[in-house]
Amino acid sequence: MTAAEYWDKYKPHRGEKAERRPVADRFDWTGIPGSGPGAEVLGEPKTALDLGPAEGENAAFLTRAGVEVIGVDFSPAQVRRAREFWSDVPGLEFVHAEACAFLDGDLRWWDAIYSTWGAVWFTDPDALVPRVLRRLSPGGVFAFSHREPIAGQFGAQQMGGKWLEGREKELTVYRWQYSAEQWAGVLKLHGFVDIRSEVLPHPDAGSLGTLLVRACAPR
Template structure:
């Protein structure tokens, strides 16, 4: 499992804890390799990606694995219309980076069981411009800003880390984890 933009660099699935028997949702599942790995560890996994071609590729590669489903949908739309609940929601350079936090975070919180984990990775603030030479329309928040946003939207125990890049590379990866609080409905 790769949390960074560099293959086989950085932490592995242990970021999520023991996933055996848990319901796991990946927002921006792409070709499905990370989610397939979690399914082999005993998780029941659902991957959502906005691109139909990514779902097709994921099904071709990993469709034979039990406990693994792929869907084509925009993340906020899927979370709005699904009644499924999850123990873990994660996104690796995916929806959390692209969808407005004020829209996406409450939707994720509504689908996470109390005590469930949200984890996501993306470039650290300011690194997008360094990496590409241009500024993209992404949610480029500092670790403190992410922590404040998450707490505001019903999360606690927020951890934000910047994983240093491998030797010879300039851009690290920000990894954020937070736990869903009990809901106050």
């Protein structure tokens, strides 16, 4: 059993009718409709790489706006679903691969690399962040979001495979989460500049917000 199986079960389709695809009418960092900034965080890229796109709505939004986008996800189930959802969007490609392996094997440079509650949250930053920097164009944008961390729960946090309960072998995955200040330090250490990190409050008082981080490759 692998971590990819965990994401194969993310938002499973239930019922006999065809699954409805997301609307993709704006770029979403928070997962809360109408909340937070949009695609302007990425600047005006001509090319973009989405790490962990799942259903692919952000990638589809950017592609419709004229950006060349590739989404990379290591769940074959999510890649199949994204391809089916957006088969009518010309130029949008979804690739089945692990993020670090893709960045090692594909030597293109990107104007923007981003992740919305995706692979950046679930990959060791000491492995991923330097690879991202190597694949960004000079001045390119690296931006990502994940849930606001609970105080004191920083670094690699163990997650159980709750939707895989009852399987013969237990599955455990990890997510790497840091405070805004800690992420700024990680990115600076690896050579990023113009770093901005902030918590976007949840509209419901008492609920955790979204941590949004943006940094640039040196020119």
